[in-house]
Amino acid sequence: MKRLFKNIYLEFRFFIGLIVLAFLFIMAFQFPGLLIISKTLFVVFVAITLVDSILLFKLKGIEATRVLPEKLSNGDENPIDIKILNKHPFNVALNLIDELPFQYQKRDFQINTHIKKGAEKKITYTLRPLERGEYHFGHLNIYTTSPIGLISRRYQFGQNAMVPNYPSFLQLKKYMLIAFSNKIFEFGLKKIRRIGHTMEFEQIKDYVPGDDIRNINWKATAKRNQLMVNQFQDERSQPIYSVIDKGRSMKMPFDGLSLLDYAINATLVISNVALKKQDKAGMFSFSRKVENKVVAERRPSQMNQILETLYNLNTDFSESDFSRLYIDIKRNLTQRSLLLLYTNFETLDALHRQLSYLQAIAKNHVLVVIFFENTELEKLTLKESDSTYDIFEKTIAEKFVYEKKLIVNELQKHGIQSILTPPEDLTINTINKYLEIKARGLI
Incomplete structure (x- = not known):
C-alpha cells in the first residue's frame, strides 16, 4: 500500500x-x-x-x-x-x-x-x-x-x-566517410600536389607511351634491348606519432571541451587516417614525464589500443618538461618519424623557453608543433569599442593575437613546421598537414 x-x-x-x-x-x-x-x-x-x-x-x-x-x-x-x-x-x-x-x-x-x-x-x-x-x-x-x-x-x-x-569515435567515422565521398573538399580537406619522386621502388616494367622518361632504367633496357622503366609505389610504413602535452596549459576550455580533449579527438582521427594510408600510428603524452606510450605499429588492434590509452588520459596541472620529452625521444625513437606535437604557447617568451628542445627534436625527426588560436580573444578584437576600457581591452587582445602569429614566424625561422588553428578546426588542419608532408616526401 x-x-x-x-x-x-x-x-x-x-x-x-x-x-x-x-x-x-x-x-x-x-x-x-x-x-x-x-x-x-x-x-x-x-x-x-x-x-x-x-x-x-x-x-x-x-x-x-x-x-x-x-x-x-x-x-x-x-x-x-x-x-x-x-x-x-x-x-x-x-x-x-x-x-x-x-x-x-x-x-x-x-x-x-x-x-x-x-x-x-x-x-x-x-x-x-x-x-x-x-x-x-x-x-x-x-x-x-x-x-x-x-x-x-x-x-x-x-x-x-x-x-x-x-574520445570522439563519431568524428573518426565522419572523416572516414568523407574520405570515400566526392564531397571531401567541402569539409576543408585540401588537394595536395605530389612533388618529386618521393616513392618506394616497386618493380621494373615495359615502357608504354605516357610513362615518365625520367624513370627509364637504362641497365635493364640494355639487357632486354627494349625500353624498361622503374615503377614506384607510395611510401608506406612511416612512423606517425601524436605527442600530447597534458600540462596545465591544455586544460583551457573552448566550447565546453578542453584543449586536451580537442587534441585527443584529433589524435584518434589522424591515427586512423595514417593506418589507412599504410603508415604506422603511435602516440605518447608528456608533462613532468613521458607516459601513455603506444609504439607505432600497423597491427589490427592498434586503433583499439590507442582508443583505450586516450580514454584514460588526463592533465596533471603541472608545467610541461620539454627536456624530458627530448631525452625520451632521443633514446627511444631511432627511426625518423613524423611527430605531431599538440601543445599551447600563449606568449613568445613561453616558446623561447622551450625552443632549444624543439630544435633538437627537429634535427632527427619531422616535427610539427600544433597550438591553438584563442577564439575568445579573436571575437574581442572584432568587438566595437564604446569606452576607454573597451579600447584598452581590445588593444590587449590584439597584442596576444599578434603574438601567436609571431610564434609561427619564430618556429618557421628555425625550420620547425607549425599549425596555428582554432580548436574546432584542429582535426581538419592536422589531416591537411599530414597529407602535405606525405606529398612533399618529408618522411
Missing part, C-alpha cells in the same frame, strides 16, 4: 476541482441553496477521482526501455532512445523525466508527449558529453495521465545504467 501511494501524484486539474468545491462551500454560507449542490459535486468529484485511480492502477499500464549506446562519443551529440508501449485501452498523456548523469548538472530535463491506446512509441533525445569517464544514468521516470487527468501514476525503469564516454 505504501508503494502504491508513493506512485500517486495529484495533477493541476485535481487542485482546480478542489478550489471550485471550496468556493462553492464558502458561498453556501451566504446562499444555503448551494449546499446541496456543493455536496453533490463533491461526491461526484470523489467518484471521478476513484475511477481515474482505477483506470491507472488496476489495468496493465505501460512498459518502457531506455536504449543506451555501448559508449558515448566525447564532444558529439549522442542519441538516447526510449521505447514505450501503452497497454491501456485508452490514450495516455506522458511526462517523461530521465535522471541524467551528474556531469550534466541538469535537474529540469523532461519530455511531454502522448501515446495512443495499444501503441508503441520511440522517443529520441541527444546528449553532448564534455568529459571523458563513466556516465551513470538514474531512473527513467514516466508519469502517466488518463483522459480524466485528475491524478497521475509514476513508473520507474532502467536504474543504475553506466556508459563510458570515449
Whole structure:
C-alpha cells in the first residue's frame, strides 16, 4: 500500500476541482441553496477521482526501455532512445523525466508527449558529453495521465545504467566517410600536389607511351634491348606519432571541451587516417614525464589500443618538461618519424623557453608543433569599442593575437613546421598537414 501511494501524484486539474468545491462551500454560507449542490459535486468529484485511480492502477499500464549506446562519443551529440508501449485501452498523456548523469548538472530535463491506446512509441533525445569517464544514468521516470487527468501514476525503469564516454569515435567515422565521398573538399580537406619522386621502388616494367622518361632504367633496357622503366609505389610504413602535452596549459576550455580533449579527438582521427594510408600510428603524452606510450605499429588492434590509452588520459596541472620529452625521444625513437606535437604557447617568451628542445627534436625527426588560436580573444578584437576600457581591452587582445602569429614566424625561422588553428578546426588542419608532408616526401 505504501508503494502504491508513493506512485500517486495529484495533477493541476485535481487542485482546480478542489478550489471550485471550496468556493462553492464558502458561498453556501451566504446562499444555503448551494449546499446541496456543493455536496453533490463533491461526491461526484470523489467518484471521478476513484475511477481515474482505477483506470491507472488496476489495468496493465505501460512498459518502457531506455536504449543506451555501448559508449558515448566525447564532444558529439549522442542519441538516447526510449521505447514505450501503452497497454491501456485508452490514450495516455506522458511526462517523461530521465535522471541524467551528474556531469550534466541538469535537474529540469523532461519530455511531454502522448501515446495512443495499444501503441508503441520511440522517443529520441541527444546528449553532448564534455568529459571523458563513466556516465551513470538514474531512473527513467514516466508519469502517466488518463483522459480524466485528475491524478497521475509514476513508473520507474532502467536504474543504475553506466556508459563510458570515449574520445570522439563519431568524428573518426565522419572523416572516414568523407574520405570515400566526392564531397571531401567541402569539409576543408585540401588537394595536395605530389612533388618529386618521393616513392618506394616497386618493380621494373615495359615502357608504354605516357610513362615518365625520367624513370627509364637504362641497365635493364640494355639487357632486354627494349625500353624498361622503374615503377614506384607510395611510401608506406612511416612512423606517425601524436605527442600530447597534458600540462596545465591544455586544460583551457573552448566550447565546453578542453584543449586536451580537442587534441585527443584529433589524435584518434589522424591515427586512423595514417593506418589507412599504410603508415604506422603511435602516440605518447608528456608533462613532468613521458607516459601513455603506444609504439607505432600497423597491427589490427592498434586503433583499439590507442582508443583505450586516450580514454584514460588526463592533465596533471603541472608545467610541461620539454627536456624530458627530448631525452625520451632521443633514446627511444631511432627511426625518423613524423611527430605531431599538440601543445599551447600563449606568449613568445613561453616558446623561447622551450625552443632549444624543439630544435633538437627537429634535427632527427619531422616535427610539427600544433597550438591553438584563442577564439575568445579573436571575437574581442572584432568587438566595437564604446569606452576607454573597451579600447584598452581590445588593444590587449590584439597584442596576444599578434603574438601567436609571431610564434609561427619564430618556429618557421628555425625550420620547425607549425599549425596555428582554432580548436574546432584542429582535426581538419592536422589531416591537411599530414597529407602535405606525405606529398612533399618529408618522411
